Amino acid sequence: MTSTEPTEHCNVKAVIPAAGHGSRMQSDIPKQFLTVGGKTLLQYSIEAVCADPRVTEVIVAVSDPDSSDLPNASEFHVAQPVTYISGGDTRAESVCRGVEYAVAQGATHTLVHDAARPCLPKEALVRVIDSGTASQHGAILAIPVRDSLKRAMTSSGMAAHIEESVDREHLWQAQTPQVFQAQALLNGIKHMGAHNPQLTDEASAMQWLGYQPVLVEGAFKNVKVTHPEDFECVASWLLASTTTE
Numbered sequence: 001m002t003s004t005e006p007t008e009h010c011n012v013k014a015v016i017p018a019a020g021h022g023s024r025m026q027s028d029i030p031k032q033f034l035t036v037g038g039k040t041l042l043q044y045s046i047e048a049v050c051a052d053p054r055v056t057e058v059i060v061a062v063s064d065p066d067s068s069d070l071p072n073a074s075e076f077h078v079a080q081p082v083t084y085i086s087g088g089d090t091r092a093e094s095v096c097r098g099v100e101y102a103v104a105q106g107a108t109h110t111l112v113h114d115a116a117r118p119c120l121p122k123e124a125l126v127r128v129i130d131s132g133t134a135s136q137h138g139a140i141l142a143i144p145v146r147d148s149l150k151r152a153m154t155s156s157g158m159a160a161h162i163e164e165s166v167d168r169e170h171l172w173q174a175q176t177p178q179v180f181q182a183q184a185l186l187n188g189i190k191h192m193g194a195h196n197p198q199l200t201d202e203a204s205a206m207q208w209l210g211y212q213p214v215l216v217e218g219a220f221k222n223v224k225v226t227h228p229e230d231f232e233c234v235a236s237w238l239l240a241s242t243t244t245e
């Protein structure tokens, strides 16, 4: 891909994959429905992506969109409409269904954001929408790797010996949101296959098509709740931000 011409008219719809089981979190309920200060992580994530008015709708992929346990979509304190759809067996499948829905609703771009990243700062959101809509390659939030990297001799176990050090220069950790032209992203996911283990994020699908998405500076606090210790950090940051508002 060589063209970086921006799209003239943009209609950005957010897709939030929220149909996971959170097995690594080991909680009784999926992590996106854990609450902090009376709100679920999912609700924080929805409010976070709605902080930029260029987002015109939020599409949330959940396991059962008809479940009475889900908060009524009209109750979210955001200006944009929120729609629940049915997610899939893999994160990529949930995203694929959301992007299909967004395209059918006239989206030019989709912004995909994990329900499990509730501390997304507004400045980072604005940066990634600016870049993702300005380039046909799209853009993702990411942070440069900070620590020294070691490759282990074996892939399992915590007592593995070091085989070699790995140069961290040019290495980034991918976050969400990830912003792409909606139809191109849909094509990429379908070509790669929503059950392909290499399809760990949306940028991978675009790279499969030959695009080179832009890396936009993310934020340390935009961590994904994956393990219990992540939840402890996120809960304290969310509580601190609600008491200072």
Ligand SMILES: Nc1ccn([C@@H]2O[C@H](COP(=O)(O)OP(=O)(O)OP(=O)(O)O)[C@@H](O)[C@H]2O)c(=O)n1
Binding pocket: 016, 017, 018, 019, 020, 021, 022, 023, 024, 025, 032, 061, 087, 088, 089, 090, 091, 092, 094, 095, 114, 115, 116, 117, 224, 225, 226
């Ligand atoms: N079939 C799936 C799997 C994941 N997700 C969502 O994708 C995001 C990031 O995925 P991950 O952290 O891997 O979530 P889980 O699959 O829930 O966690 P685990 O891998 O520990 O089971 C989460 O918001 C999760 O709900 C989804 O919508 N559909």
Ligand SMILES: C[C@](O)(CO)[C@H](O)COP(=O)(O)O
Binding pocket: 091, 114, 173, 174, 175, 176, 200, 201, 202, 224, 226
């Ligand atoms: C998309 C993602 O959040 C980027 O870091 C991530 O790939 C989600 O899934 P994972 O199973 O934690 O890799």
